[in-house]
Amino acid sequence: MSQYLFIESQDPFEDKGAEAYLATALELSKRNESVTVFFVENGAHAVRNGAQVPIRDALHSAGARLKVDGFALRERGIKADGLAAGIEVGGVDDMVDLLASPDTKAIWH
Amino acid sequence: MADNATTLTIAIMDPPYETARVTTALRLIEAALRKGINVNVFAYEGAVSLGFTEQQPHANPVKGTSVEEEGHPTPKDWVAALGELGNGRDGKGKLDWVNCGLCVDERGMQNQATGRRGGPQHLYEFLQNTTNVLVIATR
Structure with missing residues (x-):
């Protein structure tokens, strides 16, 4: 079964392309596809509790798995206990594990 | 550890010193090699x-530190370290860079820390x- 890995490296408050990119992930989630969104680099700004990112919340509601790179959190001083609902903290090891599956379709933004 | 037939291909075009994408790419490569992948x-453009x-x-003239005191790492050292890590020994994966x-010729970058020339x-x-x-x- 295919799974989709969306790696979001852009800050959604700076790059409106992030919302369009994540909209694709949302549509796949609504079709019951297996979707993981991995926030890295400035994409980590999207996962703070209190950050107004409706598409993030919609992805959570639609059943997408939402992960953030702990390295990106530490670099930006974002505490792991201050994250929005549904966000899991992971790392590049987790991304590699997903990429190591031939069933994963990975897209970087 | 991954099955030794597992191979990832990463294409990157960012130059050093400009974006976090380089850091993330190098971290991913390192993590995969350590897992035996x-x-x-394929490095192109910058x-x-x-x-x-x-x-x-x-050196850092703002802090008044010397080259040695600053210990400033350069990307070439990271790439060389990945080349060493990716020698395929001790259960690690093999790196083919x-x-x-x-792109090399355009930039006069023929001397490389690891890898080979290609297209x-x-x-x-x-x-x-x-x-x-x-x-x-890139964006």
Whole structure:
């Protein structure tokens, strides 16, 4: 079964392309596809509790798995206990594990 | 540890010193090699500057520290370290790093810390023999 890995490296408050990119992930989630969104680099700004990112919340509601790179959190001083609902903290090891599956379709933004 | 037939192909075009994408790419490559996953890298455009051996660390005149005190790492050292890590020994994956030859020539970056010279045909070969592909696109 295919799974989709969306790696979001852009800050959604700076790059409106992030919302369009994540909209694709949302549509796949609504079709019951297996979707993981991995926030890295400035994409980590999207996962703070209190950050107004409706598409993030919609992805959570639609059943997408939402992960953030702990390295990106530490670099930006974002505490792991201050994250929005549904966000899991992971790392590049987790991304590699997903990429190591031939069933994963990975897209970087 | 991954099955030794598992191979990832990563395409990157960012130069050093400009974006976090380089850091993330190098972290991914390192993590995969440590898991015993083979990694193909196709470095093109500015990314051929990552392993350029003539990079020099610098002192920090703001803090008044010398080159030695500053201990400033350069991307070429990271790329060289990945080349060493990716020798396929001790259960680690093998790294095959190809620098786009045209991009190298344009930039005068012939001296490289690791890898080999190649072209689109090598990327094509990578794509025929890989478990997965990640294209780290610029904005």
